[in-house]
Amino acid sequence: MIEEIRIENLGVIAGARVELGAGLTAITGETGAGKTMLLTGLGLLLGGRADAAVVRAGATSASAEGVFLVEPGSPAAERALEAGAELDDGALTALRTVAAAGRSRAFLGGRTVPQSVLAELAEHLVTVHGQADQVRLRSAARQRSALDAFAGPTHGRLLEDYRAAWTERQRLTVELAELVDSAQERVREAELLRLGLVEVERVDPQPGEDLELAQEAERLGHAEDLRQAAQVAHDALMGTDDAQAPPGAAALTDLARRTLEVVARHDEALGALAGRLADVGYVLDDLAADLARYADEVQADPGRLAAVQDRRAALGTLTRAHGGTVDDVLAWASTAGLRLVELEQGDDRTAELRARLEDLTGDLQALADQISSGRAEAAERLGAAVTQELAGLAMASATFSVRLTPTPELGPWGAEDVEMLLAAHAGAPVLPLGQGASGGELSRVMLAIEVALATAPSSARPPTFVFDEVDAGVGGRAAVEVGRRLAELARGGAQVLVVTHLAQVAAFADRHVVVAKTEGDVVTTTDVRVVAGPERVAELARMLSGQEDSATALQHAAELLERSAVGR
Known part of the structure; x- marks a missing residue:
């Protein structure tokens, strides 16, 4: 879980400190106020690419610092200790600096570490979703990865075994092809070596x-x-x-x-x-x-x-x-003898490779059959789980399914292609994900898939979820349901952060953080604050109508908070 984030000289943010807690945290503010910069800072802490363009104008460097709470013995804690980091009563501090000249440095638990270490930790700490993930969700590779993750850790181990066997088969296939292609050349080389060795044996030179x-x-x-x-x-x-x-x-x-x-x-x-x-x-x-x-x-x-x-x-x-010299001749004869033995064993190696490849193909087929069976079972469960989630996200007539199409040959990831399909409403054609859904619908589908993955019995997902405007294109009742589902995900034990423009979503948050810019387009520590009570009602009113002092908007905001509290 993320306990705290501090940012300095990052984009419009001169300085900001955000304390986070369990449950659902909503981050809101006017467009351009710097909400996304908070996530940019988090991205740096999670090993993301550093760009000197994010350094605030006039500053020599930018920095992002975060405190993560990790369980002793967890994969994240073990990886941090391997990197030499120190944990302070379960708290792990990460720091990333970006110089205006472009150089980036990373620190973990008081030790300098490569950026890649932060990226490895990110896999165990945080799952980040933004609008770009909607595009990635349309790729076959990402859809297959999501289904495999939903299938569980046992399925994942089968995939690891399959990938290892596949890689070995590829390597042996290349070696066999090279042996077959070079067979004639090896025969010529062996004959020349034999002639040379016969002549050396006939003359029988002695050292010196x-x-x-x-x-x-x-x-x-x-x-x-x-x-x-x-x-x-x-x-x-x-x-x-x-x-x-x-x-x-x-x-x-x-x-x-x-x-x-x-x-x-x-x-x-x-x-x-x-x-x-x-x-x-x-x-x-x-x-x-x-x-x-x-x-x-x-x-x-x-x-x-x-x-x-x-x-x-x-x-x-x-x-x-x-x-x-004669000594050179004797050295050549020794090397040539070994090479001749190697060449003469080429046929034996070819037969050995063919036998090994046959065994590997059998092993791969057996693993592929188990993977196909696991995917078929997971596809049925995932389809039902996402369809159910969509019903709770104001898409009651939508149907989500996963189609498995056998491939002509075993591929690097198994024996089938994975394709996610969506019928957006009753009577709508079943189309590949992204072809038959609007931006708002695709946002809800992505949220439904993530919730299904996170709440699966065998899920080993990170404890923190970050959604960056995942509610884009959503409004009305659908927005309320998105907020409700994020709150339910948080109640399931996850820490959920959402950057949103929708009051319907923010109203469901357990903690509401507002980012504002002062004059001169600068965000300081005092401009990032947790709001509650009347301040929160005013912020929701601003999000609803653009006028935080409108009596009607304030009444609507208060009602929205009351209804969301009942919904929670």
């Missing part, structure tokens, strides 16, 4: 083999140069048998060591240097031995060189086809 063979080819191709270089280096270290040649580095190092050792007893530092020369000699000896061994092992081997070149050529064919 191409790099090792490149090094070996380089060594074999320059074997003689390498051997000579090693021999020259060896001779430089150890000398040669030629007596005329200079001694090698090892002999000279040994000479230096022995020379130092002769005098080392005179200076320890020189002895240490002699020791280091001895170490150098050992290193030179090891190097000379390694060079000699290398020179002996490096031999020209034309046969091995040819074999290496052939192997490199075979590997080169693979690397050019599948990557720059």
Whole structure:
């Protein structure tokens, strides 16, 4: 239930505070006084679209704040807590600001939240109906939605199961179509992969083999140069048998060591240097031995060189086809093997999808049959309930019905189209809703449907209903009956707010709020007030005749209030 709404700088309203309560509240005032702006503010609190055009001229921003009373553990309370909001003894505060520059911000229970959170809460808190809903009521989708809501929560769960199965079937259908369409391409791809893998298997490359063979080819191709270089280096270290040649580095190092050792007893530092020369000699000896061994092992081997070149050529064919190195080829082979398995399983996947789709179609048909049965039963009940409601809204000879037309195939919402029909009076043809009804009649039909939905035994409708000039086009006795029915809806435990121009409707309200503009077309807090007693009679008189001080109008207003009190 909405406990209070505060608005600042919204349209013509500079500031307004409206306290609301249980029962039926009527909001009245002259045309353009700002009544609808109260609902615009409520719409912002319920996650509606923010438009900078609603910000009052000269103001930097507009704001709407509301206090909602929610039951602990209710869907609204749970969603608010999920969003991080805090509840104060069951009271939930929502705030929406709109900057003149266009940016909007939303707050819930002291926390900043996305606008979508307010919209989600709105589904559990308030049902808003305006003249635009009369247009939406003519759409097949809205009519189907209304019938499904009337059918109850068990029916709703069947619909959820059906929608989930329908969505899954659509997804699998697309996947199967793609598999079938790409079957030939997959065959070609699989054959290419097989050929490539066979060639890789034939050559049997080893990790890093191409790099090792490149090094070996380089060594074999320059074997003689390498051997000579090693021999020259060896001779430089150890000398040669030629007596005329200079001694090698090892002999000279040994000479230096022995020379130092002769005098080392005179200076320890020189002895240490002699020791280091001895170490150098050992290193030179090891190097000379390694060079000699290398020179002996490096031999020209034309046969091995040819074999290496052939192997490199075979590997080169693979690397050019599948990557720059043998490691790249091996990585491709691993990926290609997995892809080939996937492609070869395509036929199995196709068969699996066909079987799954067949099962899903059976499940959908079973669910659709249950949904059709539920809709048929609900259509009969809704038709009777709305027809009864219309009789109480001065349309006693009207007949409302719901027609179900089977569809050729299962659709996203079941196996039938839903169409609401109306015979506006005795002898009138039965026509689709909106084609055979005037604006006033359609207003009453919408109210009758809403009352039927709200009072259904299985109804889970929000606790608050807001009607914005739902009585448009209605007058006389019909207006009285609209007011009476709104009052009955409120007595059923709902909070009902109605913006109305009709005194016959406002007279049935438990609380009457008047919105007035002062000079300069500004609505302030003092201009939104609850009226009672003589003030209320004066407001009703104004609504009846346009003259709140007319004795005749005042008498008529007083009688209207008295009769509505008896009617309640």
